Amino acid sequence: MLELDGVSKVYRVGTFGGKELRAVSNVSFRVGDGEVVSLIGESGSGKSTLGKLILCLISTSSGRIVFNGADVSTLKGGALKEYRRKVQGVFQDPFSCYNPIFKADRVLKIIRHEFFPGTRDADWNNKVNSSLEAVGLKPEHVLDKFPHQLSGGQLQRLLIARALLLDIRFLVADEIISMLDASTRIDVLNLLADLKSRGLAILFITHDLSLGYYISEKSVILYRGCVVEMGSSERLYHHPLHPYTRVLMASVPRLDRKWGADHAAAELPEERAALSAGCVYFPRCPVPTGDGSCAQGTPALLEVEPDHWVACCKANQT
Amino acid sequence: MSLRVENLSVYYQTLRGDVRALEGASFTLADGEVMGLAGESGCGKTTLGNSLIRLVPPMRFVAGSVQLDGRELPIQDTERMNPFRFKRVSIIPQCAMCALNPTRKIGKMISELLESRKVSFKEALPELKRRLDLAELSHDVLNRYPIELSGGMKQRMVMVLSTLLNPSLLIADEVTSALDVSTQKAVAQMLVGFRDREFVKSIIFITHDMSILYQIADSILVMYAGKLAEKAPTDAIIHAPRHPYSRLLISSLPKVGAKYSEKRLAGIPGNPPLLLDPPAGCRFRERCPVAFERCLEAPPFREVEPGHFVACWKEFGTHA
Numbered sequence: 001m002l003e004l005d006g007v008s009k010v011y012r013v014g015t016f017g018g019k020e021l022r023a024v025s026n027v028s029f030r031v032g033d034g035e036v037v038s039l040i041g042e043s044g045s046g047k048s049t050l051g052k053l054i055l056c057l058i059s060t061s062s063g064r065i066v067f068n069g070a071d072v073s074t075l076k077g078g079a080l081k082e083y084r085r086k087v088q089g090v091f092q093d094p095f096s097c098y099n100p101i102f103k104a105d106r107v108l109k110i111i112r113h114e115f116f117p118g119t120r121d122a123d124w125n126n127k128v129n130s131s132l133e134a135v136g137l138k139p140e141h142v143l144d145k146f147p148h149q150l151s152g153g154q155l156q157r158l159l160i161a162r163a164l165l166l167d168i169r170f171l172v173a174d175e176i177i178s179m180l181d182a183s184t185r186i187d188v189l190n191l192l193a194d195l196k197s198r199g200l201a202i203l204f205i206t207h208d209l210s211l212g213y214y215i216s217e218k219s220v221i222l223y224r225g226c227v228v229e230m231g232s233s234e235r236l237y238h239h240p241l242h243p244y245t246r247v248l249m250a251s252v253p254r255l256d257r258k259w260g261a262d263h264a265a266a267e268l269p270e271e272r273a274a275l276s277a278g279c280v281y282f283p284r285c286p287v288p289t290g291d292g293s294c295a296q297g298t299p300a301l302l303e304v305e306p307d308h309w310v311a312c313c314k315a316n317q318t
Numbered sequence: 319m320s321l322r323v324e325n326l327s328v329y330y331q332t333l334r335g336d337v338r339a340l341e342g343a344s345f346t347l348a349d350g351e352v353m354g355l356a357g358e359s360g361c362g363k364t365t366l367g368n369s370l371i372r373l374v375p376p377m378r379f380v381a382g383s384v385q386l387d388g389r390e391l392p393i394q395d396t397e398r399m400n401p402f403r404f405k406r407v408s409i410i411p412q413c414a415m416c417a418l419n420p421t422r423k424i425g426k427m428i429s430e431l432l433e434s435r436k437v438s439f440k441e442a443l444p445e446l447k448r449r450l451d452l453a454e455l456s457h458d459v460l461n462r463y464p465i466e467l468s469g470g471m472k473q474r475m476v477m478v479l480s481t482l483l484n485p486s487l488l489i490a491d492e493v494t495s496a497l498d499v500s501t502q503k504a505v506a507q508m509l510v511g512f513r514d515r516e517f518v519k520s521i522i523f524i525t526h527d528m529s530i531l532y533q534i535a536d537s538i539l540v541m542y543a544g545k546l547a548e549k550a551p552t553d554a555i556i557h558a559p560r561h562p563y564s565r566l567l568i569s570s571l572p573k574v575g576a577k578y579s580e581k582r583l584a585g586i587p588g589n590p591p592l593l594l595d596p597p598a599g600c601r602f603r604e605r606c607p608v609a610f611e612r613c614l615e616a617p618p619f620r621e622v623e624p625g626h627f628v629a630c631w632k633e634f635g636t637h638a
Binding site: 042043151181182183184185186187189190193207208209210211213214215233247248251252253254255256258259 | 358359469498499500501502503507526527528529530532533556566567568570571572573576577578579582583584585586589
């Protein structure tokens with residue numbers, strides 16, 4: 001239903017915008033109906049930028065985002081509003097999404113004002129109640145309350161309920177549980193799984209691989225704005241091929257295995273990273289090819305086995 | 319025994335009364351021990367950490383005593399704590415990224431900080447450079463402003479700075495929470511390396527992330543709503559937790575290789591109590607699946623096995 005085709009976003013930075021920063025470069029993947037795709041990467045990898053591009057909060061520099069056959073970058077006015085009826089986002093920090101001066105359910109009233117101006121009170125209340133029920137909230141617990149009277153988990157679920165008031169087909173969930181406590185985070189995660197079984201497609205943006213594996217059947221690994229590996233979560237977690245994915249897997253703190261004795265390299269100084277013209281990961285790569293192909297040109301994303309793509313010179317050679 | 323905390327209670331003063339953020343905390347820390355301090359937000363773990371080094375209003379010292387290396391640590395007296403700070407007890411604050419002065423070059427800031435503790439910067443410089451090497455930072459960072467460093471570099475810089483005078487106790491408050499997984503591993507291992515090299519004698523590692531504690535901590539202390547719930551060696555806590563809260567907390571963590579379709583995890587229903595006027599008895603009672611009438615009385619924090627302390631009536635057996 002949603003397809004990204006060679007999407008790039010370039011920011012102009014520096015004094016007078018003299019320099020370019022490629023936040024996202026040439027990203028292509030698709031999300032089907034009722035599918036959860038995890039977008040995994042470290043900070044600065046462009047994962048939130050991608051989410052904002054899909055939500056049409058910022059414009060693409062090149063490439064196309066196609067939703068049910070229509071290019072979303074051309075949408076304007078009424079058509080854009082129709083798009084927002086179907087595609088909504090929930091963001092990392094639930095506390096800053098609310099205006100502390102107003103009651104928390106104002107976010108729901110705004111939806112009514114904007115999208116359902118003609119609805120009768122009784123119908124609207126039913127709609128709100130059923131949507132709150134879907135996210136596991138009791139109306140009397142959250143309605144008519146100020147944001148500071150609710151917990152982070154409740155606020156975050158209220159935001160999801162807000163998205164559900166519209167007839168959404170696609171949800172961008174940008175780090176929605178990283179601010180929540182361990183005891184409530186799993187409830188929000190399970191909620192996403194329930195929504196998915198109702199046919200909602202979700203783009204789950206995270207930096208935590210174990211959460212990504214828990215919820216999604218497809219994963220996309222981003223590094224400095226480029227897709228380095230993608231495919232079914234199953235293949236990706238059990239047979240990671242790109243060296244970056246392997247490093248990520250080895251660094252995830254787990255409860256069933258201790259870290260190996262191998263030394264984890266801290267990040268590299270910027271200047272070395274900027275030198276590289278080839279593979280984005282080459283400056284940090286522990287196992288580059290001997291023939292120097294890594295330094296020349298970006299490796300293409302190739303399908304090495306069914307439903308498993310890798311962009312790495314070494315993996316592509318073998 | 320490098321640190322002994324006995325019956326420590328610290329409240330926050332507010333207009334509506336005292337918030338009992340830390341009540342009756344008693345534990346010990348052995349030489350060379352890395353103790354993880356875990357719990358959800360608002361459970362008092364940062365309060366415990368801060369009260370060991372800088373107990374200032376609105377925090378109010380209520381009761382308790384703290385001994386460091388056999389000497390009393392006067393935590394209730396801000397003036398008398400001064401000789402201890404930085405030299406004997408040191409902290410990596412929660413927002414280490416913003417702990418560096420943005421208007422000073424890092425080298426200049428360190429020299430000012432050392433002068434304030436009557437330590438000569440020139441004499442400390444060779445050791446500082448050696449530690450920068452260990453933290454994989456170039457010596458050049460001393461001539462840079464904090465804004466020129468990435469988050470991970472700033473974190474390591476603060477780590478080097480906090481441990482420069484070889485404190486006996488280091489409080490590391492959420493040092494890895496804002497970092498990416500790969501950087502997180504590097505910083506955590508470096509911190510343990512500093513302990514191995516005896517730059518610091520013991521570490522209290524505050525975090526909400528149990529899985530990182532499993533990697534680096536020797537023992538874990540779990541807190542709930544201002545009270546200690548359980549303290550035990552790391553393996554015992556992770557594989558055989560005895561307090562119902564630790565059990566639920568650990569079982570709610572998704573593991574690599576677990577899928578919701580195969581094994582659906584459950585959270586802990588309910589919310590922690592408000593600490594302004596906490597309920598009498600065990601504070602976990604409301605959410606506890608095994609609570610019984612005895613829980614109306616607050617359980618003591620008692621040793622049930624050597625090195626394994628727990629505060630739960632169910633675990634004391636019949637002799638309790």
